Amino acid sequence: MSANKGYSAGSRLLHWVMALMLISMLFLGLSMVQSLAVWQVEAVTLHKSTGILALILVVLRLINKVCSCTPTLPTELPRLQRFAAHITHFGLYCAMILMPLSGWLMQNADGRVVQFFGLFQLPNLLDADIKYFAFFREMHGIVAWLFLAMIFMHISAALYHGLIKRDGVMSAMLTGKKEL
Amino acid sequence: MTKVKRSRLGMPAILYRGSLLLGSMAVFATATLYFAGAFNRDAVTAQKFVDLQQGDTPHAGFRRAHAKGICITGNFESTGALSSYSVAEVFKKGSTPFYGRFSIAGNNPTAPDLKAPVRSLAFAVNSGTVDEWRVAMNTPPVMAVATPEAFFQQLQALSPDPITKQRDPEKITAFFKAHPESKAFNDWKADYVPANSFAAERYHSINAFYLHNELGDKQAVRWVARPHKATSNAAMLDTSSANALQQELASRLDQNAVKFDLIFTLAASNDDENNPTIPWPSDRQTINAGTLSIVSWHNQENAACGDANFDPLVLPQGMSATADPILRARGAAYAQSYRRRAKETLLGAKVSATNGGE
Numbered sequence: 001m002s003a004n005k006g007y008s009a010g011s012r013l014l015h016w017v018m019a020l021m022l023i024s025m026l027f028l029g030l031s032m033v034q035s036l037a038v039w040q041v042e043a044v045t046l047h048k049s050t051g052i053l054a055l056i057l058v059v060l061r062l063i064n065k066v067c068s069c070t071p072t073l074p075t076e077l078p079r080l081q082r083f084a085a086h087i088t089h090f091g092l093y094c095a096m097i098l099m100p101l102s103g104w105l106m107q108n109a110d111g112r113v114v115q116f117f118g119l120f121q122l123p124n125l126l127d128a129d130i131k132y133f134a135f136f137r138e139m140h141g142i143v144a145w146l147f148l149a150m151i152f153m154h155i156s157a158a159l160y161h162g163l164i165k166r167d168g169v170m171s172a173m174l175t176g177k178k179e180l
Numbered sequence: 181m182t183k184v185k186r187s188r189l190g191m192p193a194i195l196y197r198g199s200l201l202l203g204s205m206a207v208f209a210t211a212t213l214y215f216a217g218a219f220n221r222d223a224v225t226a227q228k229f230v231d232l233q234q235g236d237t238p239h240a241g242f243r244r245a246h247a248k249g250i251c252i253t254g255n256f257e258s259t260g261a262l263s264s265y266s267v268a269e270v271f272k273k274g275s276t277p278f279y280g281r282f283s284i285a286g287n288n289p290t291a292p293d294l295k296a297p298v299r300s301l302a303f304a305v306n307s308g309t310v311d312e313w314r315v316a317m318n319t320p321p322v323m324a325v326a327t328p329e330a331f332f333q334q335l336q337a338l339s340p341d342p343i344t345k346q347r348d349p350e351k352i353t354a355f356f357k358a359h360p361e362s363k364a365f366n367d368w369k370a371d372y373v374p375a376n377s378f379a380a381e382r383y384h385s386i387n388a389f390y391l392h393n394e395l396g397d398k399q400a401v402r403w404v405a406r407p408h409k410a411t412s413n414a415a416m417l418d419t420s421s422a423n424a425l426q427q428e429l430a431s432r433l434d435q436n437a438v439k440f441d442l443i444f445t446l447a448a449s450n451d452d453e454n455n456p457t458i459p460w461p462s463d464r465q466t467i468n469a470g471t472l473s474i475v476s477w478h479n480q481e482n483a484a485c486g487d488a489n490f491d492p493l494v495l496p497q498g499m500s501a502t503a504d505p506i507l508r509a510r511g512a513a514y515a516q517s518y519r520r521r522a523k524e525t526l527l528g529a530k531v532s533a534t535n536g537g538e
Contacts, residue, residue, distance in 0.1 A: 027215040033516070034217050034225040036328040036509035041493055041501055044511065110489055110518070111307045124308055130487035134526035137519055148212055156205055163197040164189070 006172030008068055014061050015173060018054065022096070025050055026148055048107070049117045055100035062093070071178065074167045085157065088150055095147035102143060106136035224332045226512040230520065232335050234287050236342065241530025242289045244517040246300055249283030250378075250426045251483035254437065256305055258470035262444060265399050266391035268498030269311040271469060278305045278472070281485040282378040282429060285318075293425035299374070301383040301405055301440070302490035303472065314494040316510075317383035317405055319372070323456040324362035328509035334359075361457040376417045378429045379438040379474075380407050387492070387507035388453035390500045400453035400502060402460065405440040405472060430477050438474040443467070453502045487525075489518040 007015070025047060032043040073082055104122060107114045111128035115121045126132055162170030168178035189197065217225065234244040243249075260273025270276050280303030284296035302316045325331050337355035340347050356362050375381045383405040390398045416428050432438060446465045447453050480486035493501055493511040501507055524530055 027211065030212070030215040031217065033512065034223075034227060036224060036226060036229070036505075036512055038503055038505050038508045040512050041508050108308075111304075111312070112494065113308065113310050113312070115310065121310055128308065128484070128487070130522045131526045133518075134522035138523060138526075152205065152208055152212075155208060156201070159201045159204055163201050164194070 005069075006071055006168075006176040006178050009176060011064055011068060012173055012176055014057060014064060018057050018061065018096070021050060021054060021057075022099075022147075023151065025054065025099075026144055026151075029144060045115075048103070048114050051100045051103050052114065052116045052122065054096070055104075058093075058096040058100070061096075071172045074169065077167075088153055088157070091146070091150050092154060095143055095150060098139065098143045099147065102136045102140040106133055106140055109133035109136055224329050226509075226516040229328070229332060229335075229509075229513045230516045232332065232339065233517070234520075235339075238520070239287060239289050240524040241521050242287075243283075243521060244287055246283040246285055247287050247289040248291050248293070248296075249281045249300075249480050249485070250429060251478040251480050251485035252280045252282060252303075252429075252433075252474045253476050253478070253483075254278060254280070254472060254474040256303075256442075256470055256472055259468055261467050262391065262469045265393055265397075265401075265446075265467075266498040267394050268313065268391075268496040270305050270313055270496060271498070276305045278303045279307075279484045279488070280304065280472075280474070281480065281488075281490065282425070284425070290422065292422040294374070294419060299378060299381050299383075299425075301378070301381075302485070304488060304490065304494075306496065311496045312494055313496045313499065314488075314490050314492060315385070316490040316492045317385055317403075319381055319383060320365060320368055320386065321382075321384040321404070322364045322368065322459055323386055323506055324356070324365035325359050325506075326361055326455050326457050327505045328513075330359060331506060331509075334362075361455075364457060364459050376428065377432065378425050379432055380409060382406055383440070385492075387456050387504045387510075388447065388502045389495065389507075390453075390502060392498050392500065398500075400447035400451070401444045402447075403442055403444045403469070406443050408439040408441070408471075426477075433474065433477050440472045440474075442469040442472060444469050454504045456504055456506050489514055491515065491518075 006012075028043055028047055032040055032047060035043075073085060077085075104114050105126055108124045108126040109129050109132035113121050113124065158170050158173070161167055162174070172178050213219065217223065230244045238244070239247055254277070256270065256276045256278050258271055258273055258276065260271070262268075262271040263273070265271075280301065283300045283302070284291065284293055285298035285300070286296055299319045300317060302314070304312065304314045306312045323331070325334055334355060337351045338347060356366060385401075385403045388400045388402050391401055392398050416431060418424050418427060421427055429438070444467045445460055446467065447460060448464060451460045451464070452458060478485075491511055491514045492507065495501065521530075
């Protein structure tokens with residue numbers, strides 16, 4: 001029964017690589033919008049390039065999600081927790097898509113080109129426009145904080161399942177087995 | 181699915197596992213707060229800089245610094261003389277259209293033109309491409325100080341007292357005494373006579389940048405926009421007008437193009453490109469990169485320059501930023517000012533300044 005299996009190796013790799021990358025990006029973003037340090041310039045460049053990588057990975061991840069089976073949650077889980085899990089997952093996917101897109105659009109709206117480590121550039125989706133800049137800049141900031149809040153909830157819930165309930169929910173993503 | 185039996189956790193195990201869970205969450209929350217700056221409240225941030233610049237009554241929708249200005253457009257006629265130093269498109273021989281802005285220092289979009297201590301010329305070429313170059317130049321050739329922290333203190337010392345609305349000369353004297361590196365700046369200030377026209381000032385890059393050629397060589401440079409007509413005609417200036425400089429520029433442009441040569445100075449090996457307080461010796465090699473030919477002007481509230489962010493860290497391929505700490509602080513500070521006024525513009529909070537300045 002596929003429902004009893006954990007996540008595939010590919011899904012787990014995508015999850016953990018993106019987890020590491022996105023949390024680093026969020027922390028870097030929080031500090032680089034304030035910092036006047038000399039590294040700020042390179043930080044912004046790195047943030048943009050990594051953002052493109054995150055956008056590519058989330059597309060791969062969505063394809064992977066459609067094409068592979070997602071392990072089901074334990075049946076004994078209360079309906080409210082089940083609902084919370086689905087809502088948080090949906091929210092996390094929304095944030096994973098909205099963060100790079102709003103970043104890309106806010107750059108274009110400020111007349112800037114987004115480059116990937118100097119190798120290629122993204123097409124400009126918008127002409128320079130201060131109101132569009134404001135919209136996407138504020139979106140980028142607000143979604144970042146919502147994203148952090150959802151990641152906090154996601155880690156809490158995973159650890160609760162893994163450490164307290166020990167119902168195989170966490171090992172499905174850690175080892176790929178729903179061992180107890 | 182069958183229900184799975186698990187061994188029950190004993191009390192010590194629950195306490196141990198529970199504290200592991202709470203500890204992990206505390207680490208994540210603490211890290212978030214750390215990167216958001218919650219544990220380093222004394223650090224000078226872009227936000228604090230812009231707070232200081234905007235003062236107690238921010239002018240919604242306007243730049244927090246250099247709020248008052250006039251838009252210009254024209255062409256940069258490159259001599260091609262810099263093309264052996266930089267692969268940048270703009271330095272190849274030929275003509276590149278630009279838009280730009282003359283402005284005066286200060287946060288008030290209706291301030292009288294002739295009262296401002298500093299004037300600026302900004303421009304941008306090749307917008308929306310990887311060859312874009314944004315330039316923000318000021319009348320002083322050097323900075324008074326070399327770090328954003330010291331610059332913050334300088335702005336604090338120069339800020340009027342919130343109660344008396346007057347500057348405190350003692351505070352200012354004390355600041356400059358504590359910063360002997362400000363000597364070159366103060367020497368310039370003592371000799372500086374404001375021109376009777378935006379078109380007759382010299383505007384400096386202040387910070388140094390690198391040029392990169394196809395061989396991979398890099399050369400540190402500064403530049404100055406040097407006016408073709410260095411003498412200004414006092415008769416054209418209506419000194420009673422708050423918009424004296426804008427009006428003078430407009431009537432000048434109605435007659436002829438206003439031109440500046442972009443003169444680059446090449447640093448020698450013993451010049452410190454990372455310190456914006458030290459002028460480079462006058463015998464350094466200079467190169468005329470080309471001529472900025474300004475042909476038209478527009479009110480800043482309905483032209484491209486009004487909504488633009490002249491962030492000098494937007495550099496074309498073939499140019500890069502030096503490690504100058506002041507230069508590197510400009511991006512974050514400009515972005516913060518831009519974010520605030522953009523949001524105000526989106527929310528419709530922007531107040532028209534056209535009438536107030538007349």
